[in-house]
Amino acid sequence: MSNAIVEPYQESRIEDEPILGPVLAMPDGSFKRLNWLERVMVRLRLTNARALEARYYHPLGS
Structure with a gap:
């Protein structure tokens, strides 16, 4: 079994x-x-946090 710790999204x-x-x-x-x-x-209510996150979020290393 894996003992990896998974962080919740x-x-x-x-x-x-x-x-x-x-x-x-x-x-x-x-x-x-x-x-x-x-x-x-x-x-x-024409947009939400998820749509704004898709526009601005850049993961590390990209």
Whole structure:
């Protein structure tokens, strides 16, 4: 049997920071500030955190 430790997948999420406003919290712990159009699209539910993550997330080594 393998004794490998598997980390659970952590999805990105949109959080409302007190100073920055709406931000995209990435799985690696970083934050991406949303621009005006992205804020509007999130508010109107035209996009979600997963779609924004696909646009901005670059894994290490790429």
